[in-house]
Amino acid sequence: MSVIKLSDIVKRYQSGEETVEALKGVDFHAERGEMVLVTGPSGSGKSTMLNIIGLLDTPTEGTVCLDGLDVTNFDVDELTEQRRSSLGFVFQDFHLLPMLTAVENVELPSMWDRSVDRRDRAMELLKIVGLGNRLTHTPAQLSGGQQQRVAIARALINEPDILLADEPTGNLDQETGRTILEEMTRLKQQENIAIIAVTHDEQMEAYADRIVTLVDGVIQS
Amino acid sequence: MAWRNLGRNRMRTGLAALGIIIGVVAIVSLGMAGVALQQQATSDLGSLTNEVSVSAGADSDEDGVTEDQVEEIESIITDAQVIPQKTNSTEIETRSGNAYVSVTGVTNASALYDVSSGTAPDRLETGALISNSTAQELGLEVGDPVAYEGQLYRIRGLIEADDGFGGGGRGELVIPVSGLRDQQYYDSVTIITGSGDTAEATADRLEERFNVDGRDEEEELQINTFAGAQESINSFLNTLQLALLGIGSISLVVASVAILNVMLMSTIERRGEIGVLRAVGIRRGEVLRMILTEAMFLGVVGGIVGAILSLAVGFVMFNLITGDAIAVLEWESSQYLLYGFVFAVVTSVLSGIYPAWKASNDRPVEALRG
Numbered sequence: 271m272s273v274i275k276l277s278d279i280v281k282r283y284q285s286g287e288e289t290v291e292a293l294k295g296v297d298f299h300a301e302r303g304e305m306v307l308v309t310g311p312s313g314s315g316k317s318t319m320l321n322i323i324g325l326l327d328t329p330t331e332g333t334v335c336l337d338g339l340d341v342t343n344f345d346v347d348e349l350t351e352q353r354r355s356s357l358g359f360v361f362q363d364f365h366l367l368p369m370l371t372a373v374e375n376v377e378l379p380s381m382w383d384r385s386v387d388r389r390d391r392a393m394e395l396l397k398i399v400g401l402g403n404r405l406t407h408t409p410a411q412l413s414g415g416q417q418q419r420v421a422i423a424r425a426l427i428n429e430p431d432i433l434l435a436d437e438p439t440g441n442l443d444q445e446t447g448r449t450i451l452e453e454m455t456r457l458k459q460q461e462n463i464a465i466i467a468v469t470h471d472e473q474m475e476a477y478a479d480r481i482v483t484l485v486d487g488v489i490q491s
Numbered sequence: 492m493a494w495r496n497l498g499r500n501r502m503r504t505g506l507a508a509l510g511i512i513i514g515v516v517a518i519v520s521l522g523m524a525g526v527a528l529q530q531q532a533t534s535d536l537g538s539l540t541n542e543v544s545v546s547a548g549a550d551s552d553e554d555g556v557t558e559d560q561v562e563e564i565e566s567i568i569t570d571a572q573v574i575p576q577k578t579n580s581t582e583i584e585t586r587s588g589n590a591y592v593s594v595t596g597v598t599n600a601s602a603l604y605d606v607s608s609g610t611a612p613d614r615l616e617t618g619a620l621i622s623n624s625t626a627q628e629l630g631l632e633v634g635d636p637v638a639y640e641g642q643l644y645r646i647r648g649l650i651e652a653d654d655g656f657g658g659g660g661r662g663e664l665v666i667p668v669s670g671l672r673d674q675q676y677y678d679s680v681t682i683i684t685g686s687g688d689t690a691e692a693t694a695d696r697l698e699e700r701f702n703v704d705g706r707d708e709e710e711e712l713q714i715n716t717f718a719g720a721q722e723s724i725n726s727f728l729n730t731l732q733l734a735l736l737g738i739g740s741i742s743l744v745v746a747s748v749a750i751l752n753v754m755l756m757s758t759i760e761r762r763g764e765i766g767v768l769r770a771v772g773i774r775r776g777e778v779l780r781m782i783l784t785e786a787m788f789l790g791v792v793g794g795i796v797g798a799i800l801s802l803a804v805g806f807v808m809f810n811l812i813t814g815d816a817i818a819v820l821e822w823e824s825s826q827y828l829l830y831g832f833v834f835a836v837v838t839s840v841l842s843g844i845y846p847a848w849k850a851s852n853d854r855p856v857e858a859l860r861g
Contacts, residue, residue, distance in 0.1 A: 354772025
């Protein structure tokens with residue numbers, strides 16, 4: 271069973287007077303252990319699709335199934351719960367909280383949850399991404415690549431099924447970007463997760479199991 | 492977490508806290524000022540308002556308060572001083588001139604009179620007291636003799652002018668009751684109680700015993716208190732205090748608007764960050780709680796610092812108004828510290844609600860877009 275499955279997704283925005291159709295009937299799926307790259311020119315609807323996969327946005331038409339569960343009509347709080355348990359996010363500009371240390375940033379998604387102590391797993395994950403000696407550094411004391419590794423560790427803290435990455439190498443130089451990609455490739459096997467990444471970065475294509483190209487809201491095959 | 496968020500913009504946090512501190516100091520010190528004024532007014536008036544004065548009533552058969560009635564009053568009133576007096580008036584002649592004075596015959600002189608020099612004995616058997624002004628007018632000093640009805644009395648003390656109502660201004664000679672033995676009855680009985688309230692209660696008891704006889708209301712004794720005056724002064728002071736507290740609360744309202752502004756600014760500034768929190772699965776309620784906690788911290792810190800400063804202001808104020816700085820610690824005034832603190836926390840949390848609600852309900856997609 272696909273860990274994520276979009277069926278016939280249409281997304282319309284009201285932009286001033288006119289209605290913009292960002293996605294025009296998109297079908298998409300991803301499996302555990304594969305890295306799917308979503309590419310396409312800007313304005314093609316990549317980010318919209320990623321937001322729908324990430325349960326940050328809801329489609330106008332169509333259905334979204336998460337590991338066989340139809341989440342299309344979930345309300346805000348149910349979607350939050352699904353994001354918390356099944357999804358991990360990596361952003362282009364890292365989005366770490368500046369006043370927290372690396373290990374605290376990794377713990378962030380479960381910080382309010384008193385029932386679990388994720389400190390050990392947070393340290394473990396930081397070791398896995400090669401930051402075992404930077405646990406108490408704040409983001410300002412870390413390089414861009416190191417910050418993105420912290421962000422990846424944060425995305426994995428709740429043992430998600432899917433890792434969503436929006437231009438994960440966009441703010442990194444080629445060399446650093448490559449190490450991040452190698453890290454992600456290793457993790458998708460180790461943690462048996464699906465990685466879905468939106469990117470313009472051509473060097474990423476070499477690491478992808480599958481590439482999906484979006485043009486004007488339609489998937490080109 | 493909330494604590495560290497506040498630490499990120501120390502200047503802004505500090506200014507917001509300063510607003511609360513000023514609000515708390517304003518409300519607490521104005522409240523305390525009211526208490527200090529009230530205490531001072533009560534102690535100024537106290538010498539009069541705790542007195543009950545008894546004299547012959549309209550329906551009395553006798554021209555005065557009889558020995559029997561005094562004994563009866565003494566048997567009813569056991570918790571206060573009962574001081575019967577006889578009064579008359581006379582002209583004192585001395586080498587330097589004559590003066591008309593009222594003459595009071597009383598045994599327990601110390602309870603009724605404060606003397607500026609010499610002594611007021613609590614059993615006046617011999618000698619006399621004379622009011623300061625009369626003594627000055629006639630050039631009399633402690634130790635000089637004064638004559639009344641052919642009897643000489645040695646002056647033992649000079650009576651200080653009373654600063655309350657009545658009495659004070661006129662010349663007064665105080666001699667032992669025995670000096671007025673020609674008068675069969677007492678002209679008045681003064682009962683000195685602990686406070687205005689007990690004076691009132693005492694008056695009621697006497698009223699019931701002497702003047703309510705079956706269904707008829709006969710005024711055997713006339714019973715007066717000054718407690719009414721105290722009540723109206725108290726109610727005036729209460730109004731004054733409310734007005735002062737009102738002014739104080741306005742400043743706290745201003746402070747709460749400042750907090751609202753600070754929290755709103757900081758949540759707008761952190762919009763993306765809050766979007767990330769929401770994206771990684773932090774619940775709306777948790778974001779709400781985080782921002783409310785920040786607001787509460789502001790209130791708690793502002794409240795504590797404000798309370799400490801207010802206490803200092805209170806010491807100075809009580810020292811100036813009542814001359815007793817330590818009195819500020821009594822519950823009557825120190826309760827305002829608690830009110831000020833609670834008010835600070837409550838207004839902070841209240842003004843944090845809107846920014847917190849706004850931040851937690853922002854859609855993460857739009858928040859992330861910036």
